[in-house]
Amino acid sequence: MGAQLRVYKRRIRAVTATKKITKAMEMIAAARIVKAQRKVAASMPYANELNRAVTAVATGSDTDHPLTTEAETPTRAAILLVTSDRGLAGGYSSNVLKAAERLTERLRGEGKEVDTYIVGRKGVAYYGFRERKIADSWTGFTDSPTYADAKRVAAPLIEAVITETAEGGVDELHIVFTEFVSMMTQNPVENRMLPLSLDKVEKEEGAKAEILPLFEFEPSAEDVLDALLPRYVESRIYNALLQAAASEHAARRRAMKSATDNAGDLIKNLSRLANAARQAEITQEISEIVGGSSALADANAGSDK
Amino acid sequence: MAAELHVELVAADRNVWSGEATLVVARTTSGDIGVMPGHQPLLGVLESGPVNIRTSDGGTVVAAVHGGFISFADNKLSLLAEIAELADEIDQARAERALERAKSEADAAAERRAAVRLRAVAGH
Numbered sequence: 001m002g003a004q005l006r007v008y009k010r011r012i013r014a015v016t017a018t019k020k021i022t023k024a025m026e027m028i029a030a031a032r033i034v035k036a037q038r039k040v041a042a043s044m045p046y047a048n049e050l051n052r053a054v055t056a057v058a059t060g061s062d063t064d065h066p067l068t069t070e071a072e073t074p075t076r077a078a079i080l081l082v083t084s085d086r087g088l089a090g091g092y093s094s095n096v097l098k099a100a101e102r103l104t105e106r107l108r109g110e111g112k113e114v115d116t117y118i119v120g121r122k123g124v125a126y127y128g129f130r131e132r133k134i135a136d137s138w139t140g141f142t143d144s145p146t147y148a149d150a151k152r153v154a155a156p157l158i159e160a161v162i163t164e165t166a167e168g169g170v171d172e173l174h175i176v177f178t179e180f181v182s183m184m185t186q187n188p189v190e191n192r193m194l195p196l197s198l199d200k201v202e203k204e205e206g207a208k209a210e211i212l213p214l215f216e217f218e219p220s221a222e223d224v225l226d227a228l229l230p231r232y233v234e235s236r237i238y239n240a241l242l243q244a245a246a247s248e249h250a251a252r253r254r255a256m257k258s259a260t261d262n263a264g265d266l267i268k269n270l271s272r273l274a275n276a277a278r279q280a281e282i283t284q285e286i287s288e289i290v291g292g293s294s295a296l297a298d299a300n301a302g303s304d305k
Numbered sequence: 306m307a308a309e310l311h312v313e314l315v316a317a318d319r320n321v322w323s324g325e326a327t328l329v330v331a332r333t334t335s336g337d338i339g340v341m342p343g344h345q346p347l348l349g350v351l352e353s354g355p356v357n358i359r360t361s362d363g364g365t366v367v368a369a370v371h372g373g374f375i376s377f378a379d380n381k382l383s384l385l386a387e388i389a390e391l392a393d394e395i396d397q398a399r400a401e402r403a404l405e406r407a408k409s410e411a412d413a414a415a416e417r418r419a420a421v422r423l424r425a426v427a428g429h
Binding site: 042056 | 313315316317318319320333334335338345346347348349350373374375376378383385387
């Protein structure tokens with residue numbers, strides 16, 4: 001076998017092996033999207049009820065709470081950035097990182113200091129490589145986050161919001177994550193979670209703008225709000241983590257699908273080249289034989305004379 | 306037909322129970338509260354404890370609820386809890402073991418959780 005042909009054969013084998021891996025990853029990701037979507041759907045009733053309750057308290061009482069009142073001159077903001085633990089998901093991590101960069105830029109432009117909190121190894125690596133300060137980070141659960149994970153993430157953030165700004169607390173809390181729109185579309189979004197803007201809560205609740213009744217609060221409006229808002233933050237973070245996980249799987253599925261398609265194309269091209277090389281080899285052998293035999297015939301014809 | 310109210314018992318990651326009921330008794334931070342149809346709109350903070358739901362067909366549903374909220378408006382009652390389990394779902398032996406372990410490790414939160422679970426099973 002010719003050297004050229006051997007090289008082609010070897011490359012085809014290598015690409016075939018890669019294709020098998022990417023195909024498997026594609027199918028695993030596809031199976032996980034469905035699971036992740038189901039988790040998002042399962043968390044919806046709780047989130048909706050909580051939204052309703054928060055709206056009810058915030059509109060039904062004129063209590064001032066550090067989590068709902070806007071500081072007159074906000075000087076510090078916290079960003080929670082949700083990235084993935086693993087790569088091979090196309091532009092997933094870099095898109096959400098870009099969105100975070102934009103938001104950081106904007107907040108700095110408004111004269112605010114920015115504390116960054118990161119979920120996911122990719123984000124930690126990105127910030128670590130650029131030697132930027134990370135306020136806190138969590139890794140290891142972006143595939144399938146649980147409510148306990150969300151609680152763990154929320155705790156220091158709530159702490160930071162409640163703390164006075166002068167003592168290292170923050171005035172605003174933003175979250176950057178990838179919203180799961182559909183199997184094909186996932187958008188990086190940035191939301192301001194706190195202080196609460198009520199129009200937004202109402203908007204999220206959907207079109208059914210109901211008039212909320214006057215509630216009786218047990219034990220008191222302040223206490224209810226005190227207990228409610230941390231839960232609200234946790235539930236929002238939980239929802240963001242779940243959506244980010246679904247988006248990550250969808251992005252990975254798409255990336256792996258195009259990798260598999262690409263490998264298929266490569267194999268097709270390489271086998272064409274290998275066929276041509278084999279054909280060239282055969283042609284050359286034939287012409288060598290023909291050439292050899294005609295040279296022999298010429299020599300014989302010459303000696304006959 | 307007796308008056309009914311619609312109950313949704315929701316945990317952070319799933320819908321635990323929903324249905325019609327005639328009476329719901331839950332423990333708020335300021336004491337036990339019973340809600341019957343037509344109650345005044347209410348929003349309260351729940352303590353960890355069992356919740357009793359008297360269903361409209363005469364049965365009783367008991368659930369262990371670990372912190373959360375009770376909200377009632379429009380004859381609809383929502384019980385929101387980070388963790389909520391129906392008494393049927395609780396494995397009594399496992400809860401007892403958890404209680405023992407929590408006691409020996411002096412883990413107050415785990416001990417309270419296990420105790421609430423056992424109370425819910427006992428009240429069933």
